[in-house]
Amino acid sequence: MSTLKIDAPRTGSAYLRFLADRRLPILVTAALLIVMYSYGSYRYSFDIQVAPNLFINNSYLIVAAVGATFVILTGGIDLSIGSLVGFSTVLTGLLVTQNHVPFALAAPVVLVAGAFGGFLMGCMIQYFRVQPFIATLAGLFLFRGLSLMLSKESIPINDGTVAAIAQFHITLPGDAFLSVGAAVGLVVVIIAAVVLHATRFGRRVYAIGGNEQSALLMGLPVARTKIAVYTLSGFCSALAGLVFVLYIQSGDPRAAIGMELDAIAAVVIGGTLLTGGAGYVVGSLLGVLVIGLIKTMISDEGTLSSWWIKIGTGALLLLFIGLQRTVGARRR
Amino acid sequence: MTSTLADIRARDWRALTRRQLFWPTVILVALLVFNLPFTPNFFNIGLRNGHLFGSLISILYFGTVPILVALGMTLVIATKGIDLSVGAVMAISGAVACRVISDATDQNSMSVVFTAMALALLAAVAAGLFNGFMVAVAGVQPIIATLILLVAGRGVAQLITKGFILTELSQPYAVIGGYAFTVPTGVFIVVGFVAFTALLTRRTALGLLIESVGGNAEASRLAGVRSRRIKMMVYVFCALCAGVAGLWNSSSLGGADANNAGLWIELDAILAVVIGGTPLTGGRFSIGGTVIGALILQTLKTTIFTIGIPAQANMVFEAAVVIIICLLQSPAFRARVVALGRRGRPSPGPQESVEPAAPATVEVAP
Numbered sequence: 001m002s003t004l005k006i007d008a009p010r011t012g013s014a015y016l017r018f019l020a021d022r023r024l025p026i027l028v029t030a031a032l033l034i035v036m037y038s039y040g041s042y043r044y045s046f047d048i049q050v051a052p053n054l055f056i057n058n059s060y061l062i063v064a065a066v067g068a069t070f071v072i073l074t075g076g077i078d079l080s081i082g083s084l085v086g087f088s089t090v091l092t093g094l095l096v097t098q099n100h101v102p103f104a105l106a107a108p109v110v111l112v113a114g115a116f117g118g119f120l121m122g123c124m125i126q127y128f129r130v131q132p133f134i135a136t137l138a139g140l141f142l143f144r145g146l147s148l149m150l151s152k153e154s155i156p157i158n159d160g161t162v163a164a165i166a167q168f169h170i171t172l173p174g175d176a177f178l179s180v181g182a183a184v185g186l187v188v189v190i191i192a193a194v195v196l197h198a199t200r201f202g203r204r205v206y207a208i209g210g211n212e213q214s215a216l217l218m219g220l221p222v223a224r225t226k227i228a229v230y231t232l233s234g235f236c237s238a239l240a241g242l243v244f245v246l247y248i249q250s251g252d253p254r255a256a257i258g259m260e261l262d263a264i265a266a267v268v269i270g271g272t273l274l275t276g277g278a279g280y281v282v283g284s285l286l287g288v289l290v291i292g293l294i295k296t297m298i299s300d301e302g303t304l305s306s307w308w309i310k311i312g313t314g315a316l317l318l319l320f321i322g323l324q325r326t327v328g329a330r331r332r
Numbered sequence: 333m334t335s336t337l338a339d340i341r342a343r344d345w346r347a348l349t350r351r352q353l354f355w356p357t358v359i360l361v362a363l364l365v366f367n368l369p370f371t372p373n374f375f376n377i378g379l380r381n382g383h384l385f386g387s388l389i390s391i392l393y394f395g396t397v398p399i400l401v402a403l404g405m406t407l408v409i410a411t412k413g414i415d416l417s418v419g420a421v422m423a424i425s426g427a428v429a430c431r432v433i434s435d436a437t438d439q440n441s442m443s444v445v446f447t448a449m450a451l452a453l454l455a456a457v458a459a460g461l462f463n464g465f466m467v468a469v470a471g472v473q474p475i476i477a478t479l480i481l482l483v484a485g486r487g488v489a490q491l492i493t494k495g496f497i498l499t500e501l502s503q504p505y506a507v508i509g510g511y512a513f514t515v516p517t518g519v520f521i522v523v524g525f526v527a528f529t530a531l532l533t534r535r536t537a538l539g540l541l542i543e544s545v546g547g548n549a550e551a552s553r554l555a556g557v558r559s560r561r562i563k564m565m566v567y568v569f570c571a572l573c574a575g576v577a578g579l580w581n582s583s584s585l586g587g588a589d590a591n592n593a594g595l596w597i598e599l600d601a602i603l604a605v606v607i608g609g610t611p612l613t614g615g616r617f618s619i620g621g622t623v624i625g626a627l628i629l630q631t632l633k634t635t636i637f638t639i640g641i642p643a644q645a646n647m648v649f650e651a652a653v654v655i656i657i658c659l660l661q662s663p664a665f666r667a668r669v670v671a672l673g674r675r676g677r678p679s680p681g682p683q684e685s686v687e688p689a690a691p692a693t694v695e696v697a698p
Contacts, residue, residue, distance in 0.1 A: 129665075130659070133414075134603070135658070142648060307490035309487070314483040
């Protein structure tokens, strides 16, 4: 940001300076969200719970998208998210229902398992120079396969603790409420934002995404940071899995198939560049909310079939990429 | 004398192992031979109901889709691109063809079938033009540009089939996914496409141009290569391949399933390309490698099925093999293994020194 401020006087007008601002994509996403929401409230007379519901129904996607944001900021990609989410739900179901492990103990185990999975993929990428796309693709197969091996069927979770957490409501002003999952999602976003902008680790993530070679020459611990980023994404996927467990109250080996694409789409709509080095975690949150809002509006419309969700998300992606291109082109 | 001979052999061996197709071929042969103890008649080919059958034939039969899609993908990857939308394009092409045929009064009429195929391929080409435009003209990253159609394309296919599984009973159309002259028709299609692509890219300058665009698009543009046009072309070709694969798929199933046609084929195809030795970083490609890569994946699937690995375990097995293949192909990994061997061999004393490096190989197979 500081470099932009130094450059700004030379580039001239306030208009150009505005276009050059890296925060612009987020502003556009936020504006779109507001416009869509206002239109929705007008057309479908949204009640006050619609906004919290966006957080509640997409809480797992928020958590997963945060992990994806870190990976994408370094210029990598993580395709194993959906599989790891599914794996985490199955592992939770296995531990809690079949082995009667208390949820409070099972949750850390699941988180460690997810983080370890991410760590392995990070090692493959960093030490054996397997491309991120391929390494995490192998992870996609592996974790989906492992969860199918652990259980062919969905395992119901009838645990008291899980039910209590799932039904716990955090009351908001005006009769609205948030679920625990949604609160977890928001907390994760806040922590991630702090980590990215106020810690050395965060600066390294941006530096590696900007130019890995330069980061290495500057003496930054590139290997450690990259592995940490994939570990973090694995952790976030496992956490998303736990949140998903609260949502579906079962361990389903077929849960969250293809969720990695939703997460990546959310990150892109949120203005993060896939080449890495530029983007904000808040943008990913907004991206998830935009996708969630499309789903809400299409289901409220009633007469529209479910495939319009796909077409709508695709069209929105197109719109955002178009916007990013025009803004990006001006910048040069 | 003997030592020089051994030297020459060693050099030949090293030269052989450095060949691009060496490792993929070894893996394919190993996989095929691996089947023999489990299914003694694995290599038998018989004649049943007027067409060939046997494990090898079924690998070729089901290999049609992965080989076709991976073929198009190879050229895209050679230009440093990627096409995630192939599965969706397959679904669209199958949906269009089945819509036209099932709406016709006479499903067996040749003109109906040809119209259906032409419209389906036209739809595929349109999808390719869209991808190509986004990548070559708008300059969007390929992974994102094609993500749009991956997300929206299946929705479009569902729109065409109106959310149902469209069935058709056309006999001429069934030939595509069936048998011709006792051989699976897919084999002819694949051989035709592969031969055409290989000739076009290796007997003309086109292959070189594609590689130069993949190596450095800007430099090749400055050198007078129309990199935009080349990029556009590979995406259209890739979509066309996917479109033909979609026709084959819907024809062999006798219907179009917009939800499941070509599901995850993009991942299989990319994997086949990478296993075949074409790096995702572009600038180099091997069509023979891709065909072998796709055959490896298909053989792997058949193997899993025939040796009776429980259905739940097959994804894990597949993942394990994929990880092993990727590591075998990773120069960094091979260098480490070689270093490990060298360190272990000459000096039997410091055996402990081998240990610290060992976890690196252990980590791979969780």
